[in-house]
Amino acid sequence: MNVSPPATSPGINDFVIKIATVNGTGSASANALLMKAIFRSGVPVVGKNYFPSNIQGLPTWYEIRVTRDGYAARSGTVDIMVAMNVETYARDVAEVAPGGYLIYDSTWPRPALLSRNDLTVIGVPLARLVNESFEGVRTRILMKNICYAGVLAALLDLDVECVRQLLAETYGRRPALLDSNMKAFALGYDYTRQHFSCPLPLHVEKMDATRGRIMIDGNTAAALGCLYAGATVAAWYPITPSTSLMDAFKSLCDRTRVDPQTGRRNFAFIQAEDELAAIGIVIGAAWNGARAFTATSGPGVSLMTEFLGLAYYAEVPAVVFDIQRVGPSTGMPTRTQQGDILACAYASHGDTRHVCLYPANPEECFYMAVQAFDLADRLQTPVLVLSDLDIGMNDWMCRELEWDDSYRPDRGKILGPEELDRIEKFYRYLDVDGDGIPYRTIPGVHPKGAYFTRGSGHTQYGAYTEDPVEYQIVADRLLKKWDTAKRLVPRAIIDATADSDIGIVTIGSGDGAVREALDALRRQGVRLDYMRVRAFPFSEDVERFLAAHRLVFVVEQNRDAQFRTLLTLETSVEKSKLRSILHYNGLPISSGFIVESVLAELGAPAGSRAASPALSAVRGDKVPKAGEG
Amino acid sequence: MTFIPKPRIDHPNLPRNALGLTRRDYEGALSTLCAGCGHDSITAAIVEACWDLALRPETVVKLSGIGCSSKTTAYFVSRGHGFNAVHGRMPSIATGANAANRHLHYIGVSGDGDTLSIGLGQFCHAIRRNLNMLYIIENNGVYGLTKGQFSASADVGSKAKKGETNLQPPIDPVLLALTLGASFVARSFSGDKRQLVPLIQAGLRHKGFALIDVLSPCVTFNDHEGSTKSYAYTREHYEVAVHADFIPAEREIAVEYSAGEALPVTMHDGSRIVLRKLAEDYDPTDRIAAMAAIQEHMRAGEYLTGLLYFEPSNREFHDICGTTDVPLNSVPYEQLSPGKAGLEKLLARYR
Ligand SMILES: Cc1ncc(C[n+]2csc(CCOP(=O)(O)OP(=O)(O)O)c2C)c(N)n1
């Protein structure tokens, strides 16, 4: 009996390639080439980069999952290993699933590699091939990567014309580079076709499942969102894995926001001295009427907390992207985690809560970035977008991003010169409309618009106070605004078609793995309802989903069950109902991990017939739901 | 205690500036500082300077951190917008605000604690950015608001009210600003309005970062015998090196300056600063020499004051950023979004 079977066994358009190299050797372009070639064949693909916090010389892996079913997560198994790094040979070889393939550079004999007799070993003399055809150490290193891309292309039956086209797109303006890349590719391709029977049983066959899709990373998508939201001030302090968001914003602005005549820019891009200054700049700019944002990761969020409290209390919009990485402290800067859920929700001292958005993939990073600016302006408060390294830095296949030209930024309740002319007197913190959101003005616009912004106690009229009643009026009004926020933030995505009394809940990048796990569980007769929470404060549907299920699995990527804690603190759910599934080793969560955890909790190994009562319940032997019987 | 409005009785004969506004129009809420606090005199000088320059009050942006000094932004130009930031972080708020709208007048008021301890980094980086703002340090050698601890500007040997002697060397904001390449560096004294008002005006009109370190005694915690930041000590050890007269572009030079005695410098907007050297051999246009002279006087326990260094035209923050003239908070959305067609193009490389 197979205790934990892979979701499905590998086959055509359904397998995982892992490429082990050394960082700083330029393997990224070869890996991207392979991904893109598969994607352009119409076959869905997932790419995960496991890289060190280092510039050169440490091991790095790239995992390409070919997934005809279009799953978004890591699968957790490896079918084809390209072992290019001597230092990690042993563990790389050990990781390949039985019946898998091992590709290595046979320029030097590697008898140790043959230690496993359940693998097919494919030796290609990559170094020799490249050294015979290219001069210069650096060139040879780079070309060896393109050469293994050629080997894989032959084994997987990739379309050579498509590869040529992709290389032309990259090196179109540098014909010499195009030629050498094509030559290196052909060296690997031809050698493999001559010496091995191609393709492998695991190979790529053309499909039509990527039409209307793009391959994009979450940081680029978020940067596009900032561009389209009309952000004009960006401030940051470099930190992995958020830096590429700022780099992308800058390059998008350089392409679209520079006056061709004067060379003057419609944006300010400010590298601050630290994260304290970065968030200060954002708050100052937003206070003065510009749309402003910063991107950071956990350590930066820690530094920003005092200012976030000011922005909450003084009611200044601000947009912060937290691309989460492994903590605590410096942690593992190049690995992924969802470790800042609580730090962001309650950032700063005193009674402070922040609106948080939890995108699940790059597509959502784009739309939620725009939404973050609208919400920040509408609610006059910081909005934190919690992405993570997996979403931010890996290429994901998603639907084409759409844009509606009728969009106009929702700047919220801002009084302009005409409105100020008309009113008797302006009071900054007065709840005129009863929704807890006051009106604000922009400096320099009108003498009647002046007010004093402070983080110290203030009355609803904007004056300094230490009066208990006056203080509490504002504090309570902020709570009313928090209630308004619940109605404005994105709702949860709920799939209750299983009609089960057991649910599974996640946030952010856990989505892909949970969806895949749900399919796998269904094949085993286990059906669960699913909810993905997309924002804090929790909207009513979150409360309802939790209430409607007898048992709820909470899937998240941190050790301390932070999301579960937030659910217990901010909804009326009974703690005992929530079962954590926690994954926090720095790798993105896989569906297999969730399937195993769910089955273990439900008390029966997969495939077992002697199901526990809980399991029989989810397997369709319906038990009446609370309130129904 | 709530908001204390000042009783408003306008005399019909109060002098009016070019906008027809009186000094009262540039005042703020009633000060809650200790009677005799140096900071209040600086507030009065700011009111005078803004009134005389006829700044539109709503274009004045007042920024501060936390401290007695930082409270004072509520006590002037109440028709301007104020932002009391968190302790030591006013420069970053100023940077963002200025990034969003380059056309307003930014006045930052800070204390020696706010600027030289918790906020030292942000202060230095605002100078490096050459942020177009006037930055006033109300320097009393102590943390007033937290009841008299030494600040980083306390001199070696200066005595605290409770008798403790400071043994750590001070951080001097003027010397620091000079090493960081600041283009307008001044020192003054809250008790010398004649010197302070034109300095504030020149600083407001200066394109780039203008620093005025104002000795501003704390009567409650640092005005005793043995303190080097008391009224008595400051008056005694205070030497004006350079007096700066400020003449706005729109005004004629009224006084005759004889050649050799005075050095008129034209600013980027046509305003003029007329520098009159009072200390022998002091050259406010030579950064290195100025630093040497300031340090020599410091060794002798003296404060050299006036516009200690000035360099008229230079590249300010927005020139470095390459931003447009239109304030970034007012660029029409249509110019910011590449639209549906633009997205189509931008996404090409991801297909
Ligand atoms: C983060 C933080 N730490 C400490 C304080 C307490 N605090 C308030 S004002 C101040 C010192 C102010 O000194 P200075 O800037 O010289 O102003 P002064 O009162 O002397 O004018 C301190 C330490 C604070 N407000 N915030």
Ligand code: SF4
């Ligand atoms: S404590 Fe000192 S600095 Fe504060 S108000 Fe009183 S005199 Fe001024």
Ligand SMILES: [Mg+2]
């Ligand atoms: Mg002080």
